Amino acid sequence: MSWHSTDGADRSVAARWADDDHLGDELVAALAQGPLYDRVLGSAQTAFRAHRGMLAAREDLDLDLLLLSLVYDSNENPEPVGVRDRTGGQSRLLAFQGDELGVEVEVGSAVIEGQLIPPRAGRISLQSPEAVVTTLETDAVGYFRIDIRPDGPLRLVCDSVDGTCVTQWLPW
Structure with a gap:
């Protein structure tokens, strides 16, 4: 010095x-x-x-949340091969994956549909930065449907017997 x-x-x-x-x-x-x-x-x-x-x-806070990474976004690959659009309109397909948990989501103009991976019953919460928008139970194979027009940054919090995981924030 x-x-x-x-x-x-x-x-x-x-x-x-x-x-x-x-x-x-x-x-x-x-x-x-x-x-x-x-x-x-x-x-x-x-x-x-x-x-x-x-x-x-x-x-x-639930510090044990597993953050799922976005591994597929149809907006990045606009022409998926072999995927049929059941809604007749534009939809966005998203796949989120963690170590052993995941969720696949199809976002339409007025609906968000998805399934927990691996298939299992659970609970889904759709969150905005300000509050929980809605919470619902999945069926036995993890399927869920949220009738909502997606707007702004949203994320899914998925609860099952395997734990709790959360998707990244996305501007849906």
């Missing part, structure tokens, strides 16, 4: 602060002064309250 000082004052401070014991003594002496002590104590209390608030908020 080099100090660029013409009078040598900074050099002596740096030398004293290199000694941890001396630095600790100077910090104790500085904290003993009233106004600084009150500011440090106030900051510590604020930090403690913020930390407690974050811990409380964290309890409300």
Whole structure:
């Protein structure tokens, strides 16, 4: 560490602060002064309250969610081979996959249909950034249908006996 000082004052401070014991003594002496002590104590209390608030908020989150990755989007490959459009209109096919869980979704102009992979019963929640839009139970093989006009960023939260997984946010 080099100090660029013409009078040598900074050099002596740096030398004293290199000694941890001396630095600790100077910090104790500085904290003993009233106004600084009150500011440090106030900051510590604020930090403690913020930390407690974050811990409380964290309890409300399900941190065990498995984020599913988008592995197929028909918008990226507009002419899928061998796929028939049952709706008669434009639809978007999406496939999300995790390590052992997944969901396949077809998004139409007024409906979102899909199935949990591997097939199993479960619960699907459609979420916007502000709130849960709707929640429904799938059938025994994981099929679901949500009659809604998809708009804005949405994601699916899928619950089953295997756990909970969530898709990426998508601008449907």
